[in-house]
Amino acid sequence: MSEQRLRVALGERSYDVIVGPGLLAQAGRHLGPLLARPRTFVVTDATVATLHLAPLTAALAADGIACRPIVVPAGEATKDFAHLRRLIDDLLDAGVERSDLIVALGGGVVGDLAGFAAAILRRGTGFVQIPTTLLAQVDSSVGGKTGIDTRQGKNLVGSFHQPRLVLADTGTLDSLPRRQLLAGYAEVAKVGLLGDAPFFAWLEVHGEAVIQGGPGARAHAIATCIAAKARIVEADEHEHGDRALLNLGHSFGHALEAETGFGDALLHGEAVAIGMVLAFALSSRLGLCPAADTDRVRRHLAAVGLPAAIAGIAGPGWSGTILANRMTQDKKVRDGRPTLVLVRGIGQAFLSRDQSFANLARFLDDALGERTA
Numbered sequence: 601m602s603e604q605r606l607r608v609a610l611g612e613r614s615y616d617v618i619v620g621p622g623l624l625a626q627a628g629r630h631l632g633p634l635l636a637r638p639r640t641f642v643v644t645d646a647t648v649a650t651l652h653l654a655p656l657t658a659a660l661a662a663d664g665i666a667c668r669p670i671v672v673p674a675g676e677a678t679k680d681f682a683h684l685r686r687l688i689d690d691l692l693d694a695g696v697e698r699s700d701l702i703v704a705l706g707g708g709v710v711g712d713l714a715g716f717a718a719a720i721l722r723r724g725t726g727f728v729q730i731p732t733t734l735l736a737q738v739d740s741s742v743g744g745k746t747g748i749d750t751r752q753g754k755n756l757v758g759s760f761h762q763p764r765l766v767l768a769d770t771g772t773l774d775s776l777p778r779r780q781l782l783a784g785y786a787e788v789a790k791v792g793l794l795g796d797a798p799f800f801a802w803l804e805v806h807g808e809a810v811i812q813g814g815p816g817a818r819a820h821a822i823a824t825c826i827a828a829k830a831r832i833v834e835a836d837e838h839e840h841g842d843r844a845l846l847n848l849g850h851s852f853g854h855a856l857e858a859e860t861g862f863g864d865a866l867l868h869g870e871a872v873a874i875g876m877v878l879a880f881a882l883s884s885r886l887g888l889c890p891a892a893d894t895d896r897v898r899r900h901l902a903a904v905g906l907p908a909a910i911a912g913i914a915g916p917g918w919s920g921t922i923l924a925n926r927m928t929q930d931k932k933v934r935d936g937r938p939t940l941v942l943v944r945g946i947g948q949a950f951l952s953r954d955q956s957f958a959n960l961a962r963f964l965d966d967a968l969g970e971r972t973a
Contacts, residue, residue, distance in 0.1 A: 734784025
């Protein structure tokens with residue numbers, strides 16, 4: 601498959617997203633024109649470093665670009681103040697200048713952490729995303745959201761800082777375990793569920809091929825997701841309106857991640873999958889969405905192997921009140937009320953501020969009760 605180039609048009613902050621196999625080996629050619637000097641700083645995690653750091657370093661060296669790697673621990677726990685401070689210290693000690701580029705090589709955690717460091721380092725340093733997970737390639741590497749987690753919740757400290765370039769090497773996905781691919785697939789399905797019903801119908805037929813890397817299927821899904829996100833980001837860069845639709849399933853999902861401790865017990869994409877089912881179920885309960893659509897979403901996510909209910913992850917002490925309290929820390933809360941992404945059907949998402957946290961607690965209690973139903 602030849603590479604595809606998609607544009608995120610944001611005026612002077614516009615950039616390309618290049619998708620295709622073998623892009624790591626061509627990194628020097630793509631990064632060279634963006635560099636003020638032939639030197640860059642690569643932030644990656646310990647897992648990705650063993651797989652992709654040496655090939656990237658060699659590719660940059662072949663084009664005369666020096667590389668200073670900084671390796672952080674793998675996992676969501678790395679997205680905190682302590683690791684951010686350490687990363688900034690390492691970058692400053694390495695001599696990063698405002699005109700340099702910081703390269704984020706890895707999944708969403710590395711992209712969020714390195715991007716936020718770039719946003720605040722020397723009041724704004726450029727950075728490039730080289731996402732190596734399906735989730736990062738279809739979602740988190742595009743759009744400029746960066747940040748870290750706090751004890752109160754996920755991504756509560758951060759900034760909008762657009763990358764200068766995104767290189768999505770589809771070959772890096774071949775090294776991922778199926779669970780990581782499934783976590784990314786949840787974000788692929790999200791694109792269809794929030795605004796592209798024909799794409800979701802296509803996924804119902806070709807979803808397994810996307811996960812397994814079938815010829816053409818994965819590339820088509822990645823390009824479709826990036827193009828859809830680019831359109832939304834171009835219209836609403838700072839999430840004052842419709843960009844919030846990209847959070848379908850996330851208000852519920854972030855609460856689930858927080859309750860499970862932001863660890864391997866529940867990956868972000870797994871939490872989003874459950875959150876999307878909950879968003880559809882709540883919409884059906886409110887008479888907004890046909891119950892058949894909720895069942896269809898639940899069946900498809902479960903069929904590919906994603907969790908589709910709280911039943912499989914809830915601890916014995918969980919309650920609707922506990923989860924609703926987690927949701928009070930959601931970034932989209934306004935005047936003490938949640939902003940939810942609800943649906944009128946598959947591909948018909950909208951923003952709702954009509955629900956109270958008390959109503960959400962009752963709904964979540966019922967969802968938790970399904971464990972013993």
